[in-house]
Amino acid sequence: MDNSSKPFLQFDPGDISIPRFHHLMLGAIAPRPIAFASTIDREGRPNLSPFSFFNAFGANPPVVVFSPSRRGKDATTKDTYDNIKEVPEVVINAVTYAMAQQVSDSSVDYPKGVNEFDMVGFTMEPSDLVRPFRVKESPVQFECKVLQVIETGTGNAAGNLVICEVLRIHVSPDILDEQGRIDPDKIDLVGRMGGNWYVRASGAALFEIAKPE
Numbered sequence: 001m002d003n004s005s006k007p008f009l010q011f012d013p014g015d016i017s018i019p020r021f022h023h024l025m026l027g028a029i030a031p032r033p034i035a036f037a038s039t040i041d042r043e044g045r046p047n048l049s050p051f052s053f054f055n056a057f058g059a060n061p062p063v064v065v066f067s068p069s070r071r072g073k074d075a076t077t078k079d080t081y082d083n084i085k086e087v088p089e090v091v092i093n094a095v096t097y098a099m100a101q102q103v104s105d106s107s108v109d110y111p112k113g114v115n116e117f118d119m120v121g122f123t124m125e126p127s128d129l130v131r132p133f134r135v136k137e138s139p140v141q142f143e144c145k146v147l148q149v150i151e152t153g154t155g156n157a158a159g160n161l162v163i164c165e166v167l168r169i170h171v172s173p174d175i176l177d178e179q180g181r182i183d184p185d186k187i188d189l190v191g192r193m194g195g196n197w198y199v200r201a202s203g204a205a206l207f208e209i210a211k212p213e
Helices: 018-028 079-086 097-105 117-122
Strands: 036-042 046-051 054-059 060-068 090-094 141-149 158-171 189-192 198-201
Touching: 036 060, 036 079, 046 079, 046 117, 060 141, 079 090, 079 141, 079 158, 090 158, 097 117, 097 189
Parallel strands: none
Antiparallel strands: 036 046, 036 090, 054 060, 060 158, 090 141, 141 158, 189 198
16 A cells, blocks of 8 residues: 555654653664673672664774663663673673573563573673673673763663773674674574564575675
8 A cells, every 4th residue: 555645643752652752763763783781780790681772883993882771660770771880891792583582581670689691591601801791692792891871861761872892702603604704694683673573684584785886
């Protein structure tokens, strides 16, 4: 059906609820890569949580960014945010299709101090350069130091932009092609869509377009 003749709907942030505006944003800004972030507090207690406000941001120095937003119900900060304020280090683990259900399970708002590695069945792997643990089951793990945290607000669901410099990348040889590059089918990544939807970034979902010369 051709909808081109129908007028667009307009939504301003102050005119609808925060969850409604949030759902519109996430439905349209997709697929989004998932930062499976491992942090640790000053007492050495690990935390593991997924965040789909995440992306690469630079190559020299190598920088990634993600946002552990404030809770939508009461504007309190999450354990990941609290931890990086205490210990400014993080490991970002790639999320594959085989890990998707466990990653979703780890997003439950467990009480502070609960080890999500144990709760969902992932293996803690010691890092080389930072204190937070790596997820052994993830085929790519980025050890990072936190350069800066930018708070965009203090209200419900306000974002906290965490800017991280990558110090070391761990890559499983099982996901590489003959040229030593990451093969998208072998890594079998998962991206986040709106609502409860995800996307599997492999197989028929992939297509290639050559760069113009």
